[in-house]
Amino acid sequence: MSLPDPGLLLDLAATSVGVGGIYAVVAIGLNLQYGLMRIMNVAHGEFLMVGAYLAYALRTATGMGPLWALPLVAGALFLLGLALYALVFRRLVRTSPSQEALEGRSLIACFGLAFVIQNLVLLAFGADLRGYQYLARPLSLGAGVLITANRVVVFGVVALLTAGLVLILRATLVGKAIRAMLQAPLGALLVGIDTRRLHPLCFGVGLALSGMAGVLVSMVYQLSPAMGQPYTITALIVITLGGMGSMLGSLVGGVMLGFVETFGTQLTSPSTRMLFAYGTLVLVLLVRPRGVLAR
C-alpha cells in the first residue's frame, strides 16, 4: 500500500471529528442517565431517531431549517423525558432493592421501550429511507480537501453544545450539584441536594441531547426507523471508553471512536463498520471494564 496522501488524511480526520462529536453528544446524554442514576437506557439511540424524524417532519411540513428545529426538538424530548421518568423510572428507582437490581430492571424496561418507540415511528413514517437536502454544497478547506457545508454546521453545533455543557457543569450551582451526585450519590443527598428534582431533570436533559444529536444526524445522513440502535451501542462504547460519569471522558472517547471507525472502514470496506464498533465494545469491556481513560 502506498503512503496515503495528506489530502485524504485531512478529509478522514475532518469526518472523524464530526462523527465523533455526534457520538460524544449522544454519550454525554446517556452518561447523565447511567452514570448519574444507574438507569441503563438501552433505548437512548431511539430518542436520537425520534429527534431526527421530528426535524424531518418539521422540514417537510413547514420548510423549517434544522437549526431552528434544534431547540424545538430539544424541548419536546426534554418534556418526553420528564414524562417517561414520572411514568416509568420513578417507580423503578423506588422499588429496586439495590443499584444492581435497578440496572438490570431499567435495562429490560428500556429494551421494551426501544421496541415501542421504533414501531411507533414505523407506524407513522413507514420503513422507507427518508431524508432532505440541507447545505449539501461542498466547501474547500485547502489542500484539495472538500467538505460539505452541512458537516461544518454539525461540527459547529457540536462544539457549542459541548462547550455549553462544560460551562454549565463547571460554573453553575446546578452543574455543581450534578457533579456532586456523580462523585458521591449518598454524600450529595447528605448535603441537601434534592435528587427527586434533579433526577428527572437530568433524564430529560439526556433525552434532549440525544434528540439534538438526531437533528444533526438528519442534516447529513438518511433516516430509517432502525437507525437508533447502533447509536445506543456507540454511546455504551464511548461511556465505557471514557469512564462512567466522566463528561470529559465521553467527549474524548467519542472523538476517539470516531477516528477508529472512520479510519477502520477506510482501510477495509464499508461493510465492516459495525464489526469495528462492536469489536471495540467487546474489547474495551474485556480489557478495561472501568474505562480506558480512568485512572
Add this chain to the structure above:
Amino acid sequence: MTRGALLLAAVAALAALPWLASPFLLSLAMACLMYAGLAVSWSFFSGPSRYLSLGVSAFFGLGAYCSAWGLPALPWPAALLLGAAIAAAFATAVGLLTLRLSGAQFAVITFGLGELVKYAVTWVEKSLFGTVGRIVADPPQDRTVYLTLLVLAVSAALAYRAVARSRLGLALRGIGADELRAATLGVDARQARVMGFALSAAFAGAIGAAASVRWTYVDPRTAFDPFIVFQTVLIAMVGGPARLGGPVAAAVALTLLAELLRLRLPYLYMIVLGTLLVLSVLFLPDGLSGLWAARRGTPRLNEPAPEPGDPAPGRPVSMAPPAARGPDHA
C-alpha cells in the same frame, strides 16, 4: 403422583398432535414449543443468578447456521448436537471472559457479542462464499421438526427442575442473592456462572438448529434477529422465571397473540409487546406465576434468596436513604 401422570398424559397428547392437527395448527404449536424451550432455558440461568443474558439470539443463530451449513451432509441429530455444542462452547468462552463484569455489563456484552457474531457471519459468507444467505437443502419433514422441538422443550423443562434441585441451582441462587457472600461461603461462583450459562446456551443452540430449518432460507439477519431474544426475555419476565409453569404458559399465550396480531398489525403487535415488557418490569417483578403462587401460597422453586434489603412481599420500599423521605430540602 397424579400430577406427574397428568403431565405425562399431556406430553403424550402433544406427541400425537402431528397426526391429528392441521398444518396450520402444527406450525402454531411449533412456535409455542420453540419459545417455551427458549424461555425455560433462559430462566434456569438468568432467573436465579440475576445475570441477564441477552445472548439468546447469538446462540439461536449459531445453531441455525450449524444446520444450514451441515444439514445435507450431517444426520439430523448430529446437526442438533453440533448446534448445542457450538453454542455451549461460545457461551463458555464468553462466560470465562466476562467473569469480572457486573450484571448490566454482562447484559450489554452478551447483546454486543450477538451482533458481533451476526456481522462476522455476514462478512465470512460474503468474502469466503460470495453469498448473503443459504437455502436449507433437503429439510426434514414438519412432523420430525415438531417432535424434535417437543423433545427439546421437555428436556429444557427437565433440566430446569434438575438445575433447581442441584448444587448448581443452589450456587446460582446464592450468586443472585449476593455473589460475594456466596463466594465467601465456599460457592465456586465462577464455575457455576460458566456452567449455568453454557447449559442454557446449549438448549438455545439446539432449538435454533431445529427451528430454523422450517424457514428453508437462512441469512444472518433472520438467524440472529434481536427479536428472538426480545420475545424470549419478555416471555420469561411476564411468566416469571422463578416457576417452571410461568415461562411455559406465557410462551403459549404470547405466541398465540403473535399469530393473531403479527401478520395483520405487525407494528402494533410490537408496541403491545414492548409495553407489556415495561409493565411487567414495573408491576410484576415475579411475573404472572408469582402473582398466582402468592395467592395460593405455593413455595418458589428457583429464585434467589431475598437480599437483606429486599422488601417484604407486597410492601413497597424506598431505595432512597431516610433523609430523602423527609420534608423537601428545596
